[in-house]
Amino acid sequence: MRITPLHFAIAAATAALLSASPAFAATPAPKGIVQRVKDPGTGLEVRVQQDRPGTVSVEIGDRAVTVRRELRADRLETTVTAAGEKISLTIDKNGLLVTAPHGRVRVTPAHPEAGAAVVRLLSGSPAIRRGVELLGRVNLGVASPTGQTLLLTRAFLLSVAGERDQALAVVRTARAMLQTARIVDARFGPGECWDEYVKEAVACYKEFEDCMRGLSWYDVIGKTACATIYDLRAIGAFSWWVSCVGLRGGDTI
Amino acid sequence: MRAVAVVVQIVISLVVAATLMPVVLTTMPDAQARSVGPAVALGIAAFAYAIVRIVWPRHKP
Numbered sequence: 001m002r003i004t005p006l007h008f009a010i011a012a013a014t015a016a017l018l019s020a021s022p023a024f025a026a027t028p029a030p031k032g033i034v035q036r037v038k039d040p041g042t043g044l045e046v047r048v049q050q051d052r053p054g055t056v057s058v059e060i061g062d063r064a065v066t067v068r069r070e071l072r073a074d075r076l077e078t079t080v081t082a083a084g085e086k087i088s089l090t091i092d093k094n095g096l097l098v099t100a101p102h103g104r105v106r107v108t109p110a111h112p113e114a115g116a117a118v119v120r121l122l123s124g125s126p127a128i129r130r131g132v133e134l135l136g137r138v139n140l141g142v143a144s145p146t147g148q149t150l151l152l153t154r155a156f157l158l159s160v161a162g163e164r165d166q167a168l169a170v171v172r173t174a175r176a177m178l179q180t181a182r183i184v185d186a187r188f189g190p191g192e193c194w195d196e197y198v199k200e201a202v203a204c205y206k207e208f209e210d211c212m213r214g215l216s217w218y219d220v221i222g223k224t225a226c227a228t229i230y231d232l233r234a235i236g237a238f239s240w241w242v243s244c245v246g247l248r249g250g251d252t253i
Numbered sequence: 254m255r256a257v258a259v260v261v262q263i264v265i266s267l268v269v270a271a272t273l274m275p276v277v278l279t280t281m282p283d284a285q286a287r288s289v290g291p292a293v294a295l296g297i298a299a300f301a302y303a304i305v306r307i308v309w310p311r312h313k314p
Contacts, residue, residue, distance in 0.1 A: 191287045198278055198285045205275035231272055238271030238294075245291075 037146060041139030046146055058149050060138065065130035069153050078153060082127035089160060098160070100125065119162040128161050148174060193244035197237055204233040262309060266302035273297055 035048035039060065046060045057070035065082035075092040088099040095108035098118050105121055107114040122128050135154035140147025155170035211226035274294055277284050284293045 190291075194287050194290055198290065201275040201278050202285075205279045208275075230275075234275050235268060235271045238267070238274060242267075 035146070037140065037144070039138050039140055039147075042134065042137045046138075046140065046150070048146060058146055058153075060134065060150065062134060065127060065134050067131045067135060067150075067153060067157075069149060078156060080127045080131040080157070082130045085125065085127040087122065087125060087127050089156070096160075098122065118160055122160050123162045125161070128157055132157050132161070132163075190245040193241055196244075197241035200237040200240075201234065204230060204237060207233075258309065262302060262305045265305050266298050269301035270294055270298035 032051065033047050033049050037046045037048070038044070039046050042060070042062070044060055044062055046058065049057045049059065051057075055070065055072050057068055059066065059068040061067060061081075065080065068079045068081075070077045070079070075090055077091075078089045080087045080089075085101055087101075088097075090097045090099075095106060096118070098105045098107075098121060100121050103117075103121055105114055105117045107118060132154055135150050135157070138147060138150045138154075140150070151170060151174050155167045155174065158164075158170060159167035208226055208230035211229070212223060215222040215226070274297065277293060277297070278290065284290050
């Protein structure tokens, strides 16, 4: 296995999602568990935890396996624990470090050939298999940063286990989820046109009153100016309303 | 020529309505409702159009 852009993309996306979570954004952040979410897909509790400032973790687990992903300032650590087998995968500036009961492998950009050893180490791991299976049942929804984090964790575990096609499929799913929200061309109807017109018309008349109040009785030029401005604003607002309700087919916002 | 006169009369009535509507909306807040305000505006425009038609100078045959 080589450290491919896929791995770094998954790690970067996870870091971004964890950073976007309310737990990480809170300042000063409370310690301990800051969010508990019950996943409808598995019925399990997902815990977002912050033991110390600058560190946030997401954890889910059942009796068979526990998956934990922790983001620190300088590293992203994924830990899978199952039946006494603990596998740790750490991504930092030096590359990927995999620690398993049967060995320890470091993959760096300078020595990507060590990636094959990672796949050999993890491809038959029951802990990785159970972790992937558990994360595959998680269903926290599109809008949940925690759910997206777990989805990308699954993609990461699949990629280090050598299941490249499945990892890519998960990444495509995550990408589709992230692209669901979009800005659309929204229109408003005659009612909203009227409301906007009323605001402008009332403001226009109140400003006219203020303008006239500050003038002396003999200040004909000033009063003419106030009246002219009022007329222009009133006629402009009325024209906008007539145009908005029908002639132009509605405004976009 | 007659059509031009009608267009000018309509424009004048709309200008009158546009000028009066801010006063009406400020002094009678009930007219700000969506169900009332547009009808008031059209009513003022129609009334102004009728007045303009009445006072519009006519050529004697």
